[in-house]
Structures are given as structure tokens and as C-alpha cells.
Amino acid sequence: MTSPPSRYPKSQRPLLSLKDYDISPENGFLPSEPPLRRLENPYFEPWELILDNLSQHISDCSIRDKIHEVLPEAIAVPWVAVAEYLELNPVLSCASVVLWNWQSLVDFENDNDAMFLDNLSTLHTFTGTIDESWFFLITVAIEAEGGNAIRAILRGMKAAENDDIKAMVDELSMIADIIERINRIFERMYEKCDPNAFYWHIRSYFAGGENMEKAGLPYGILYKGVDDEGIEDEEEGSDEYKARFRRYAGGSAGQSSIIQVLDIGLGVTHYPTKSDVAEDRAGTKSSTQPSNQQKRIIPPTPPSEATSHQPPSVLLSPQTPANSYLMRMREYMPGPHRRFLEDLGASCKIREYVSKVLENNLNINMDGSYIYGETSTNSRYSQEDCRDLHMVYNGCVDLLKEFRNHHIQMVTRYIIIPARRGPPANAKTHSLATATATNAPRVKHPQLSINKNITSTVSGMLGTPPPTPPSYGFSREPSLSPRLGSGSYGTATSNSDVLKSPISPSLKPAKYAKLARKVEDDDIVRGTGGTDAISFLKQSRDETASTRI
Numbered sequence: 001m002t003s004p005p006s007r008y009p010k011s012q013r014p015l016l017s018l019k020d021y022d023i024s025p026e027n028g029f030l031p032s033e034p035p036l037r038r039l040e041n042p043y044f045e046p047w048e049l050i051l052d053n054l055s056q057h058i059s060d061c062s063i064r065d066k067i068h069e070v071l072p073e074a075i076a077v078p079w080v081a082v083a084e085y086l087e088l089n090p091v092l093s094c095a096s097v098v099l100w101n102w103q104s105l106v107d108f109e110n111d112n113d114a115m116f117l118d119n120l121s122t123l124h125t126f127t128g129t130i131d132e133s134w135f136f137l138i139t140v141a142i143e144a145e146g147g148n149a150i151r152a153i154l155r156g157m158k159a160a161e162n163d164d165i166k167a168m169v170d171e172l173s174m175i176a177d178i179i180e181r182i183n184r185i186f187e188r189m190y191e192k193c194d195p196n197a198f199y200w201h202i203r204s205y206f207a208g209g210e211n212m213e214k215a216g217l218p219y220g221i222l223y224k225g226v227d228d229e230g231i232e233d234e235e236e237g238s239d240e241y242k243a244r245f246r247r248y249a250g251g252s253a254g255q256s257s258i259i260q261v262l263d264i265g266l267g268v269t270h271y272p273t274k275s276d277v278a279e280d281r282a283g284t285k286s287s288t289q290p291s292n293q294q295k296r297i298i299p300p301t302p303p304s305e306a307t308s309h310q311p312p313s314v315l316l317s318p319q320t321p322a323n324s325y326l327m328r329m330r331e332y333m334p335g336p337h338r339r340f341l342e343d344l345g346a347s348c349k350i351r352e353y354v355s356k357v358l359e360n361n362l363n364i365n366m367d368g369s370y371i372y373g374e375t376s377t378n379s380r381y382s383q384e385d386c387r388d389l390h391m392v393y394n395g396c397v398d399l400l401k402e403f404r405n406h407h408i409q410m411v412t413r414y415i416i417i418p419a420r421r422g423p424p425a426n427a428k429t430h431s432l433a434t435a436t437a438t439n440a441p442r443v444k445h446p447q448l449s450i451n452k453n454i455t456s457t458v459s460g461m462l463g464t465p466p467p468t469p470p471s472y473g474f475s476r477e478p479s480l481s482p483r484l485g486s487g488s489y490g491t492a493t494s495n496s497d498v499l500k501s502p503i504s505p506s507l508k509p510a511k512y513a514k515l516a517r518k519v520e521d522d523d524i525v526r527g528t529g530g531t532d533a534i535s536f537l538k539q540s541r542d543e544t545a546s547t548r549i
Contacts, residue, residue, distance in 0.1 A: 016154060016340065016343055016344060016347070018150065018151075020336075021336040021337060021339060021340035021343075022334065022336040022337065023146075023147075023150065023336070023337070023340060024147055025147050025151060026147045027115065027143070027144055027146065027147050028143055028144065028145070028146020028147040028148075028149065028150055028257075028258055029099060029143055029146050029257045029258060029337055030099055030102070030115075030140065030143050030144055030146065031099070031100070033108070034102065034103045034104055034108055035100045035101065035102065035103070035123065037103060037123060051124055054124070054125075054126060054128075055125065055126060055127050055128030055129075056128075058126060058127070069217065069221065069222065070221070070222045070224055071221055071222065071223050071224060072224055073224045073225030076090075076223035076224050076225050076226050077225040077226060079223075080223060080226050086334050086335065087334060087335025087336075087338070088331065088332055088333060088334055088335065089248050089331050089332050090223070090246075090248075091208050091209075091246075091248035091249075091250070091332070092205070092206060092208070092250060092251050093251055093255050093332040093333075094139070094251055094252065094253070094255035094256055094332065094333075095255070095332065095333060095334055096251075097136055097206075097251060098136055098139045098140055098143060098256075099140075099143065099334075101122055101123050101124055101136060101140075102120050102121070102122060102123065102136070102137065102140045103120070103121050103122075103123055104119055104120060104121075105119050105120065105121055106119045115141070115144040116141070117137060117138070117140075117141040117185060117188065120137050120140055120141065121133065121137070122136050122137060126202070126205040127201060127202055127205075129197065129201070129202065130192050131192065131193045131194055131197045131198060131201075131202060132193075132198075132202045134189070134191070134192035134193045135189070135193045135198065135202065138185060138186065138188060138189050138193075139253075139256065141185045142182050142185050142186065142256070142258065143256065143257075143258050145178050145181055145182055145185075145258070146257070146258040146261070148174070148178050149175060149178045149179075149258060149261060149262060149265070150258075150261060152171045152174040152175050152178065153171070153175065153261065153264075153265035153344070153348065153350070155167070155171045156168055156171035156172065156175070156265070156350050157347065157348055157349070157350065159171060159353075160349055160350055160352075160353035163353075165357060165381050165385050165386075165389055166385065168350070168353065168354070168389060169385070169388045169389050169392055172350075172389075172392040172393055172395075172396055173392050175262075175265065175266075175396050176392060176395050176396045176399055179262065179396060179399040179400055179402075179403065180399055182403060183399065183402055183403050183406060186403065186406050186407075186410075187406065189410060193414075195413050195414045195417065195418055196418055196424060198414045198415075198418075199414060199415055199418035199419065199516060200418060200423055200424065200516045201516070203414075203415070203516060203528065204516045206250045206251040206252075206528040207250040207528050208221075208247070208248040208249045208250035208251075208528065209221045209245065209246060209247045209248055210247045210248060210249045210250075211526055211531075214517075215517070219241075219242045219245040219247075220242075220245035220246050220247035220248070221245060221246055221247075221248075222244055222245050222246075223246055227244045227245075227246065228244060231244050248332075249328070249329070249332065249528070250528035251528055252329060252332075252527060252528055252531075253407065254325060254326055254329035254531075255329045255332045255333060257333055257337045257340070257341060259403075260326065260330075260341055261340075261341065261344065262400055263400075263544075264341065264344050264345045264348055265344075265348055265350060266350065266351060266393075266396055266397055266400060266547060267348075267350060267351025267352070267547060268397070268400065268543060268544050268547045269543060269547070270326055270539075270540060270543050271539075271543065272324050272325075273325065273531070273532070273535060273536055273539055274535075325531055325536065350393075351393070351547070351549070354389055354390070354393045354549060355549050357381065357386065357389060358370055358386055358389070358390055358549065360380070361380060361381050361383075361386050362383065362386050370386070370390060390549065393549060394548045394549060397544060397545070397547050397548050398548070400544050401541055401544045401545045404537060404540055404541035404544055405541060407537055407541075408534065408537045408538060408541060411527070411533050411534060411537060412534070415525060415527070415533060416525050416533075416534065419517070419518065419519040419525050420518075420519060420525075421518075422518035423516075423518065
């Protein structure tokens with residue numbers, strides 16, 4: 001999905017109006033009011049009934065196993081239609097599980113603390129666990145800081161336009177406070193989300209179909225009723241056959257608009273990773289759409305043809321000032337939010353202003369550092385003003401670097417370590433049905449509060465892995481299903497079809513959720529977005545640090 005170009009030439013861009021981009025002045029990219037808890041039209045009641053008991057259906061394996069390769073028509077067709085309306089890719093994304101998946105447990109209209117983390121709850125989860133709910137809510141609380149951050153950045157842009165150094169210092173101080181709060185919220189992940197529970201039980205539901213060959217999705221996912229017309233005439237494994245499958249990234253922190261806003265506001269530039277460049281040169285970067293009447297060609301693509309059909313936006317060199325992964329993650333954001341990032345990136349010059357003020361008003365040492373005790377002959381501002389501007393800007397960058405350090409630590413604890421260690425030893429004896437205390441059916445107006453002294457449903461004490469980790473529902477495995485062939489692309493046209501259960505209760509679901517698997521020491525641990533998680537995050541952290549002036 002390609003976003004339309006910015007609506008304004010660079011010389012004519014006005015100060016951005018949030019309402020034009022469906023952004024809340026208070027909540028940022030979150031909706032200004034809590035999302036609808038339930039679709040009220042009776043037509044949609046079958047879908048709601050499945051959601052009511054989704055975690056139980058997953059627990060007892062009553063959702064048919066073929067759904068992980070072929071998305072049934074009853075789901076695929078409306079999902080694609082809704083996604084096109086919202087201008088994002090039809091796959092689980094940060095928007096679906098975070099932006100539109102929360103409720104406040106207090107009086108939203110009158111309580112000033114309605115968006116505080118401890119006053120929030122999720123609407124839907126896959127597992128029914130506190131751990132999964134808390135994982136989503138941490139991001140909701142971070143996004144809730146977005147309104148203040150965006151307004152401060154826009155005011156900073158105005159200060160730069162007016163050459164108002166004191167106003168710029170004030171706005172950067174505000175941004176620093178916001179990033180500090182975001183970091184403190186992020187650190188609370190450990191309170192109620194257990195690493196083993198997350199990796200072995202929850203994370204698989206966030207995966208997409210990109211770079212997931214080892215997870216059992218060699219081609220991606222077929223959206224029945226959308227991309228499968230005439231597929232029975234194509235040879236399985238052929239390029240034409242593979243081109244019918246969509247290869248979307250899974251849910252990823254890279255899809256968070258507020259983090260990209262902070263990058264843009266502070267002038268942080270991200271470059272393609274080594275793997276991005278290698279894939280671009282080899283022509284093996286995954287496309288997200290199926291060909292379906294020549295929409296796009298899905299890899300593998302012969303290297304000799306790699307540059308003949310790739311869109312210019314992905315033909316990046318190491319010097320290109322755009323990280324292809326982060327730019328692709330914008331395809332998973334609602335269209336108005338994506339356009340806001342594009343217009344903000346084209347008009348925000350805060351870093352340039354700070355650099356220019358310091359260069360024009362302070363003398364410079366041989367090593368490039370600024371001399372605070374001296375002002376240049378053309379100085380307009382006092383050295384105190386320049387020092388404050390310099391320190392508060394670099395302070396913002398340092399705090400954003402701290403956020404990325406936290407992210408690296410969290411990915412290491414929640415993904416890398418469990419992946420290297422392998423599954424808990426007693427994984428065969430502890431089923432999901434008994435592991436989840438929050439597995440009760442979803443009610444029409446849920447008021448489940450997570451702001452209680454609750455024992456973690458799968459991990460013993462909250463945030464503390466138990467001495468002997470329990471298993472997380474690994475007591476079954478789907479039966480081997482026939483390979484895709486004529487007439488076997490998923491026949492669901494009703495809820496009863498979706499809930500067929502051909503699964504043998506005597507097997508384990510290791511093959512059902514291969515993203516949750518032991519990874520050898522020499523193998524890459526990929527994030528749900530499809531990247532080499534640690535390499536990408538370290539590069540992003542280092543690029544942030546290099547933004548200091």
C-alpha cells in the first residue's frame with residue numbers, strides 16, 4: 001500500500017492541523033473517546049460471539065488448523081474491505097490491538113486520570129491472560145502521551161519559524177518530560193507480563209506472514225475470496241501460485257506512530273539495515289500484496305530482474321536517509337496517521353534550528369564542541385540561552401536513546417533468552433485451560449480491572465518468573481492437514497465452519513505456532529515484524545545517539 005504524496009509543496013505547507021489527520025489533541029493517535037466495545041448491529045453478532053469465547057476456542061483447539069495458511073472467505077473479504085477503508089494492511093497491527101483495543105475503568109469524561117495505565121483495560125485478547133492484556137496496555141499508555149508530544153513538537157516548529165529561542169527551550173523541555181514518562185511506563189512491562197508466558201504462549205498471535213518460512217508459512221497467507229480466483233489451475237509451488245499469498249509483517253513496535261513522531265521531531269535519521277540493503281540488491285524483499293491480476297510479484301525473484309519491477313521507495317542504498325523497514329511499517333498505520341508523519345517530516349526543522357542557533361551564536365573548539373564562555377561576534381542570544389537550548393535538545397535525544405536501550409533489554413528478556421533456552425521442561429502437563437484465570441467469556445460491557453493485586457495467571461507472582469516455570473498450554477498439536485490443492489483452500493462461509501475441530505487432542509501445538517520455538521545460537525531471532533530484532537534495535541539506538549549536537 002503506497003500513501004499518496006503530501007498535499008502541500010514544501011514552500012506552502014501550513015502548520016499542521018491535528019483534526020485533518022484524525023489525531024486527538026488529548027490522546028494523540030488514540031481515539032478521543034474509548035473504542036466501541038461491541039458492534040451493536042445484530043448482523044455482526046456471530047463475530048462478537050466468537051470474540052466472546054476466543055481464548056476458550058483457542059484453548060480447546062476448536063478453531064480449525066487450516067486457518068493459519070488460508071484465511072476463510074467469511075473473514076478475509078470483510079477484513080480486506082475494512083482495511084482498504086482505513087488505508088492500512090489487513091493483518092494484525094499496532095492499530096488493531098492497541099489504538100482500538102482499550103477501555104477506561106473510570107469515568108472517562110470527568111476523571112483526569114482516565115488514561116493512566118492502572119485505569120485501563122483491554123477489550124479483546126487471544127489468550128485471556130493478564131500478561132497479554134498488560135503487554136497491550138503498556139503501549140496504550142505510551143500512545144496516550146502522544147497528544148502532549150505532538151502539540152509540543154508543533155509549537156516547537158512555530159518557535160523555530162519565529163526564531164524564539166526561549167519558546168523552543170520550553171517546548172523541548174516539555175518533550176523531554178514526555179519521553180521520560182514514556183520510559184517509566186515502558187519499564188512497568190515487567191510488573192504483569194512474564195517473559196516465558198509472552199514468548200511461548202502469547203507472541204505467536206502477533207506474527208504475520210513475512211520472513212516466516214521457519215514458522216510454517218513459506219508463502220504467506222492466502223486471503224480466500226480475495227486472491228484465490230483461478231488458483232486451482234496453477235501448479236502448487238510455482239511463482240504464480242506463490243504470488244496469490246500475502247506476506248505481511250506482524251504486529252510490531254515499529255508501527256507505533258508516536259515513536260516515529262518523536263524521531264521526526266528531534267531530527268533522528270534512520271538508515272537501511274544491512275539486511276535491508278542485501279535484500280534490496282538481491283531482489284528478495286517481501287512484498288505485502290499478492291499479484292492478483294498483476295498487483296505485485298511475490299518473491300522469489302531472479303536477481304537479474306530485481307530492479308525491473310521494484311518500486312523506487314525500496315531501492316535504497318546505505319546512504320539513503322530512510323530506513324526501509326520503518327517506512328514499510330507506515331503501511332500498517334491508519335492512512336491519516338501515515339500522512340501526518342509524511343507532512344511532519346517534510347516541515348519539521350527543529351534540529352536544524354537548534355544547530356543553526358548554536359553555530360551562529362557560539363564559538364567552536366577544534367573538536368567541534370561549543371564554547372559556552374564565549375559568544376561569537378554575531379551573537380544574538382546570550383550564552384545562557386544557547387546553553388539551555390543545547391542541553392535540553394541533547395537531553396531529549398538522550399532520553400529517546402534510553403527508550404531504545406530499554407527496548408533492546410526488553411526484547412532480550414522477552415524473546416532472545418526464552419528462544420535460546422527452549423520451552424519450559426514441564427510443557428506437556430499444564431494446559432492453557434487451567435493456566436488462564438481470565439479465560440471467562442467476554443461480556444458485553446466488561447469491567448475487568450487489572451489494577452488489583454492479582455497473581456499472574458501463568459507465571460506465579462506478577463513480573464517474577466517462578467523457580468520452576470510452568471508450561472503454557474502445550475498439550476496438543478493439530479493433526480496433519482492435507483497440502484493445499486483443488487478445493488482445499490478453506491471453505492468457511494459461516495462461524496460453524498471456522499470453528500471446525502479436526503485437531504487430535506493427543507498432540508502438542510509445536511507445529512501450530514512455530515514462531516514459538518527454540519532458536520539455535522547461530523540462528524537469527526526475528527521479531528514479529530520480520531526483522532533481525534536485536535540488530536535492528538541496536539542500529540536504531542546508535543542512530544538516535546548520533547543525533548546529538
